Amino acid sequence: MKKFTQFLMMSVAMLFATAAFSQSTVTGKILDAEMNAALPGANVVEKGTTNGTTTNFDGEFTLTTQANSGSLVITYVGFGSKTITFTGSQDLGTIKLLTDNSLDEVVIIGSGLIDLAEDRQTPIAVSTIRASEIQAKVGTSDVVATLVNTPSVYVAGQAGGFGDSRIAVRGFEQDNTAFLLNGQPINGMEDGRMYWSNWSGMADIANAIQIQRGLGSSKLAISSVGGTVNFVTKATDKRQGGFISTGVANDNYFKSTIGYNSGVTESGWGVSAMLTHWQGDGYNKGSYGEGQNYFVSVGFKANESHNFNFLITGAPQTHDQNFTKPISDYLQYGRNFNNNIGTYKGQYMTERTNFYHKPVSNLNWDWNISENSSLSTVIYASWGRGGGTGNYGRSAARIRNDQGLIDFDAIAANNRTLGDGTFGNNGYLIRGSMNNHDWYGLVTNFQTKLSENISLNTGLDLRTYQGKHYRQVVDFVGLSSWTESRDLRGANHQPDKNDRVFNTVDQSYSIEPWYATFNTTPSDQRLDYDYGETISYGGVFAQFEYANDNLSGFFQGALSTQSHEREDYYDYKPEFQNAEKVNNVGYNLKAGGSFLINDDNSVYVNAGYYSRQPYHDNIYLNYTNEINPLTSNEKILGFEAGYAFKSQYVTANLNLYRTSWKDRVTTSSRQLAKDTDFGGKIIPAGDLIYETNEGVEQLHQGVELDLVAKLGDRLKLKGFTSIGDWGYVDDVVTTTRDENRNVLARESKDVDGGKVGDAAQFTVGLGIDYEILERFSIDADWRSYDNLYANISPDKDNIELPTYDLVDMGISYKMLIGKEKTSSLNMRLNVNNVFSEVYLSELRNAYVAEPGDETYKGINVRNQGYFGFGRTWNFSLRYNF
Known part of the structure; x- marks a missing residue:
């Protein structure tokens, strides 16, 4: 009986040791693939279990897994899910998710030309509107209406008719704000003005809009007096x-x-x-x-x-x-x-x-x-x-x-x-x-x-x-x-x-x-x-x-x-x-x-x-x-x-x-x-x-x-x-x-x-x-x-x-x-x-x-x-x- 008790205690100890040994600590950072921006609140779940966590506002997560090896399923509202395998404790590094709208899972072409805020580590005053929000909220308005819920932005002129909106940033009219389409300037060469009737399709083709108030991150010889608005369009889709x-x-x-x-x-x-x-x-x-x-x-x-x-x-x-x-x-x-x-x-x-x-x-x-x-x-x-x-x-x-x-x-x-x-x-x-x-x-x-x-x-x-x-x-x-x-x-x-x-x-x-x-x-x-x-x-x-x-x-x-x-x-x-x-x-x-x-x-x-x-x-x-x-x-x-x-x-x-x-x-x-x-x-x-x-x-x-x-x-x-x-x-x-x-x-x-x-x-x-x-x-x-x-x-x-x-x-x-x-x-x-x-x-x-x-x-x-x-x-x- 004594030997049996000893055997039982040893078996329990080995089970706990095995369980402890089989656990791993997995870390990583989850980003929006198109905008290279952190995704706070993304869900990270060990596949086949209810064990999971969410990312912080920097897109980072730490998860203690129940097994020594397996897969993590990563999901975020508006983005396609991703499954990542792990073995033992490891840092998975940067994991990028793609938005799940059909024309949004794209390869960004000319990424070296598109001056997004994340491309430079020194910060600026910036707001980013993604495709899912643009499609949801633009309705019958011009595309600039998607920027109304950002600081120092005022949209006027809608009563003039379709495409007659004007946008002011920090009090400067749009001829004094730089607008870029995939990195190329689109303000009028004669007067710097923007006529949104010419861009009525922008809400359909924009993968994201990033408004940089003030000096911005643009490297071109343009004067971002009020700010810079980058329109990042869809390019060739990755999947059918x-x-x-x-x-x-x-x-x-x-x-x-x-x-x-x-x-x-x-x-x-x-x-x-x-x-x-x-x-x-x-x-x-x-x-x-x-x-x-x-x-x-x-x-x-x-x-x-x-x-x-x-x-x-x-x-x-x-x-x-x-x-x-x-x-x-x-x-x-x-x-x-x-x-x-x-x-x-x-x-x-x-x-x-x-x-x-x-x-x-x-x-x-x-x-x-x-x-x-x-x-x-x-x-x-x-x-x-x-x-x-x-x-x-x-x-x-x-x-x-x-x-x-x-x-x-x-x-x-x-x-x-x-x-x-x-x-x-x-x-x-x-x-x-x-x-x-x-x-x-x-x-x-x-x-x-x-x-x-x-x-x-x-x-x-x-x-x-x-x-x-x-x-x-x-x-x-x-x-x-x-x-x-x-x-x-x-x-x-x-x-x-x-x-x-x-x-x-x-x-x-x-x-x-x-x-x-x-x-x-x-x-x-x-x-x-x-x-x-x-x-x-x-x-x-x-x-x-x-x-x-x-x-x-x-x-x-x-x-x-x-x-x-x-x-x-x-x-x-x-x-x-x-x-x-x-x-x-x-x-x-x-x-x-x-x-x-x-x-x-x-x-x-x-x-x-x-x-x-x-x-x-x-x-x-x-x-x-x-x-x-x-x-x-x-x-x-x-x-x-x-x-x-x-x-x-x-x-x-x-x-x-x-x-x-x-x-x-x-x-x-x-x-x-x-x-x-x-x-x-x-x-x-x-x-x-x-x-x-x-x-x-x-x-x-x-x-x-x-x-x-x-x-x-x-x-x-x-x-x-x-x-x-x-x-x-x-x-x-x-x-x-x-x-x-x-x-x-x-x-x-x-x-x-x-x-x-x-x-x-x-x-x-x-x-x-x-x-x-x-x-x-x-x-x-x-x-x-x-x-x-x-x-x-x-x-x-x-x-x-x-x-x-x-x-x-x-x-x-x-x-x-x-x-x-x-x-x-x-x-x-x-x-x-x-x-x-x-x-x-x-x-x-x-x-x-x-x-x-x-x-x-x-x-x-x-x-x-x-x-x-x-x-x-x-x-x-x-x-x-």
Whole structure:
């Protein structure tokens, strides 16, 4: 019995010893493969058991396994699962997960060109929106609407129509924020502006959007005054599959999309393609839109060292436009009133339609030279064709009915009494202002590790751009032809009455975007203006970075030269049609460093100086060949500092910034609410006027805070706030011009202390995401906007718009389909502005309310602007296979 007891005790001890010996400690770090970013809260489970853990906010995990060898199953909502084998205690290193949407499991091509925040260890103020969130929340909005829940971002202009949104970052408009598509610049070469109607397919093809506020991590010779927005598109998919999706929304909106991926063959080839059609009436009257999106990506992996990808995408579209108007008009006719529309022969008609097609293509080559060195190169091109329509002739010929709408039948009747039309006999027609371009470029970047702690990036940025601008007739509205005269300009750029020419136009042209893509209007059928420009750009850049376990620092510099040539074929004598060539040199310098205090706390500081060349449209005066002597390089000086806290359940970022911007030249436009006297010349109501401001200086400073908290396995809380102080400094010179670019007035004024408008200087937001059941979740976002001022030319006196709050909500459900559960049906319902808040989203004037003036919430109703949308909704179904 004693021996048996001893044997039993020894057996138990051996069992415990065996169990202890069979256990292992496995560690690793889980990242988003596309964005190279940590995935906090990812599940790590030992296969065949319930033993598991989750990653912390750095994506790291430690798991004591029940067996000495086996497999770990790693999952994360929105990403494909991964199974990793282990043997004994070991560090599995970095494990990358791919998102599980069909076109999202991609190879990122040109990764050395796409300046993502994670590519440099020194931090910046950054927010990343991934494909799953873009697809869920964009609805019928422009793609920039996905950025509204980030600090210091304000989106305006949606009430203008599909694609007319504008985004401001830290109070700087989008012509002063850099936008990149897979590393290539896409801001307009002439004026730096972005027209989101040209990019209506971006929400369908974007794999991620990363907004870098402030100095950013871009190495190109571009001035990220407000920030840098990187659009990372899908490329060739790794696996075979596809999707079909459809969506409906308020105001008869409908969208359908189909996409398919061949997968990568054994020989290294693969193709991904997508096609979309959309259409809708628009929230406001007279804002109908319709278009298509197409995307084709062909990839070839020649070997482990060389990877190629060809991509072409485009979004031909038309959308009718709504312009700002006096608040009094909205109060009289309704908040969705549009005075650009009417009827003609019993059918709806508008005088304001945007139509455009901008195919974009690029060829990427990634070369892994060695373990420490690589070269990424992209050759790209875009061909823009289209423009916008509007009234042409005498504004007095625009006849309105008692509902404030255009009476095209009455206009046609008046036109028919004229026989033909000229400026002098009250004729009226609808013109199309064409803005065509051809743009070619190359960006190449060589990166290498010089040592264990030091890395180098260096490269080239080359671009050439040719623009063509003219007007053509879209609809004669009862006229048979149009005749106009002009006095040609000579060496002094002034019209010469002794050299007067006449031109008669008798052909009209379609505004269908595919037609506009291939049509070129003959020069004798162009009216009002006909000019072009050639802009050539060359830049070099380099960046050094040092990084060890706790400390990092970088220095980056870029030098660029830009030349401008202008040709005017309409207003100049033949020998003076070519303007003097202008060359400008610019540069930027950036440096920064960070220190990791411990695993949970870190700090950083960055500084940068830019000398940026003025835009083309500000170099030549009054749309003539005369050079503006006041333009010079704009000077931007920026400082920012930040603190980051990361723990298992909470991550938070605090950023401080100060940006000064000197020697600015800006141009804005507005529609006159009433007949206005400019030095004895009466400009009638409804006409557009343009204001150019020279020598503008702005100072923007503020604080930003964003946080994410994981409150249990199913509930996530997000929040942000931004407090800004954005104002003008010193004096500004303002030149006012009419729609035909004639100078109406010029004055100098003190604007010191004036508030910068068009973006709320105080924002706060809170969002929740709760998973009710597996794959069934609900989310809600609340935002409040305050200290929002009118979008006017620099002025000492500005008016503040009323504070407003918005609440958006959404419900998502993902149903797994098929025996192997490899297909899914995703359903999403969004309701925006749930409580139908009535608010002014922007104003274009700053008329102070005087005693006796009619007001709306304290605002003089003479002021022109937009009301924001009321409650809207959209619902989508997406079948992935």
